Amino acid sequence: MKGSITVFLCAFFVSALGLVCSAQAAEPVSGEKILVVAPHEDDEMLAFGGIMRQALICGDELRVVVVSNGDAEGGAEKGKTRIAETTNALLKIGVPREAVIFLGYGDTGWAVSGLHPSFMGKLYQSTDPEKIYSSHVGSSTYGNPAIGKDDYHFTVYGEHGAYNRTTLLGDLQRLINEYRPDRIYTTSIYDYHWGHKATGLFTNEAVVNIKRGDPSYSPILGSSIIHAMLTNGSQDNNWPKVITDPNAALESFTPPGDLHANSPLEWSDRITVPAPVGMDQAPLSGNLKYQAIQLYQSQLGSTFEKNYLASYVKSDEFYWEKDYSNIALCASVTASSENTGTGQTGEKAIDGVTDGNPRFPDKEWVTAGEGSGAWIQLNWEKEHEIDRIALYDRPNSVEWVQGLDLTFSDGTTLAVGALPNNGKAKIVSFPSKRVTWVRATINKCQGMNIGLAEFEVYERGAQLSEPGENLALEGLVNASSMQNDSYSAIYACDGGYDTRWASKTGETAWICVDLLEQKPIKRIVLNWEKAYAKDFDIETSSDGMTWEVLANVTGAGGGEQEYQFENASARYVRISCKSRGTIYGYSLWEFQIY
Incomplete structure (x- = not known):
């Protein structure tokens, strides 16, 4: 994470693993x-x-911008009413009137899927x-000048803005560039409502455009879901869970809809924020967030609507975090080929969206029918010192990059194994090197139209939001043996x-990390030196005495290997080597646990 917003983001926020911290921690x-x-x-x-x-409460500077007037039913008067309601509701929780901004774009109602985009979806697409x-x-x-809230475009330019893509993106981009927020919160591109998707996509595009003009701008983006989707593409009307007893203690949010089926997001990767004082209590009548929601009177016409909006009063709020320190966003791109007819060009591999077909087919680089031998290269005008790269395969299951080489301008090459075949990130770490370009050349693949959803590059010392903290760095490491002090187990972590x-030298050996407490285990990455294990077990234990085999690996070929797990947790993680791939013993550059 980037620094600390306040105690709220320092002591109240959680890590990318979703661990909730105490709400009574330090001062800002x-x-x-x-x-x-x-x-x-x-x-x-x-x-x-x-x-x-x-x-x-913590003294941060806050601004709130609303893109649409929500005037699908009721016309301009409805839009002006909703502008007034939002202004009053935000005043209720302490947001100054001058900090509330309305872009003033229209609305044409709900969008049931990506095939029927909302008004903002139409502008985006x-x-x-x-x-x-x-x-x-x-x-x-338009805005509501009667309460001193004209639309942003009119305030800046003296005339109202046209309802087109250029104007909306330009308004949002100018606003962000002038304010330069450290953190931005918006709706996820995986929200069921296409207007919410479009807001997330417009926000990402605006930030990327600003960063390309000024690479030093690297805000943190937090995106959340308001309307959840089921596997069949319909809205999950049973989420959030409705509050049935207004006097009962508040519950936390549960996973929205069929999250895993409709996005690459993991519920365990969310950041959870405890409700602050005044919003953390029942009965609802005394809860500040509930009181503010009651001021959106135009949205509370029926009992269902009242209960539905009240269901967002929980003991926490959540979001997924994105870090814009990725310098690939500032690179120029060349590729062996690209599918220009579908807009799946090389530039889409550095557009800030790590997804692709089938959800966002226009957000990925796809070759013109190439397979092995296809390449994509990122170029910078000045030298950068980098030590990490994140690669995202096309998320469809048909095309699959099973191996590639990273070649750098310093003349070095790094072999990379298979990328996850579900669009998840493959994180490649290496000793820092100073480069002006890096090329990814695919040397093994499956499918007819190979490509990448995203190609991220990070400078030395930059924080990487995926895949989370390497737990092994803070653990205690030991091994069955070592050649000498220069090859101690600690050097693998x-x-x-x-x-x-x-x-x-010997047929069997082991290396073990004590994480000091029981922790969830989602991913293990092994980077073998030439002396690799052909057959080995990944084992876990809660007490260091009784062991469970998490994975039995046979016939491995060394290099970088990645293993993913669901519902695993342990205090101790051990690699038990059973059969050598060479005449030597066993050797690991890095043993990473996420």
Whole structure:
């Protein structure tokens, strides 16, 4: 994570593993600039009411921008009413009136899927960025001047903005660039509502465009889901869980819809934020977030609507974090070929979206029918010192990169094994090197149209949001043997690729990490030196005496190997080597546990 927003983000936030910290920790460390980007009036409160309230308590600078006026039913008067409601609701939790901004774009109602985009979805997907679309109200932005809230475009330019892609992106980009928030919160591109998807996509594009002009700008983006989706593509109307007893203690959010089927997101990777003082209590009548939601009167017409909005009053809020320190966003791209007819060009591998077909087919690089031998290269005008690369395969199961080489401008080459065949990140770490370009050449694959969903590059010392903390770095390491002190077990868990553990020559050996307490285990990465294990077990234990085989590996070929697990946890993790791949013992550059 990038620094500390305040005690709220330092002591109240959780790590990417989702561990909740105490809500009574330290004083604020440093104030930050926070921006909440909401699709419609009330979305800012439903998803981020607690986050906003705690930011204010901790002295952070906060602004809230609402993209659409939510005027699908009721016309301009409805839109103006909703502008007033949001202003009053935010005032209720302490957000100053001048910190609330309305872009003033239209709305045409719900979108049932990506095949039927909402009004903002139409603007985002428009192939002609200058094409003007009409809502039920008109074709230009508007606000509510009667309460001193004209639309942003009019405030800046003295005229209302046209309803087209260029204007909406330009408004959002200018606003972010002028304010320069350290953290941005918005709706996820995996939200069921296409207006919410589009808001997340527009926000990402705006940040990427700003970063390409100024590589030093690297905000943290937190995205959350407001409307959940089921596997069949319909909305999950049973999420969030409705509060049946207004006097009962608040419950935490449960996973939204069929999250795993509809996105690459993992519920365990979310960051959970405890409700702040005033929003952490029952009965609901005394809860500040509930009281604020009651001020969106236009959205509370029926008993269902009242109960539904109240269901967002929980003991926590959640989001997934994205770090824009990825310098690939500032690179130029060349490729052996690209599918220009579908827009799946090389540039889509550095667009900030780590997904692709079938959810976002226009967000990935796809070759023109190439397989083995296809390549993509990132180039920078100045030299960068890098030590990590994240590669995302196309998320469809048909095309699969099973091996590639990374070649660097310093003349070195690094062999990379298979990428996860589900679009998850493959993190490649290496001793830092100074480069002006890096090329990924695919040397083994499956399918007819090989490509990548995303190609990320990180400078030395940069934080990487995926796949989370390498737990082995903080553990205690020992082994059955070592050649000498220069090859101690600790060197396999020091984060460097210029040191290693090496056992004495023999058929069996083991290396073990004590994590000091029971922790969830999702992924293990092994980077073997030439002396690798052909057959070995990955074992776990809670007490260091009774062991369970988590994975039995046979016929392995050394190099970098990755193993993923579900529902695993342990205090001790051990690699028990049973059969050598060479005449020597066993040697590991790195033993990583996530």
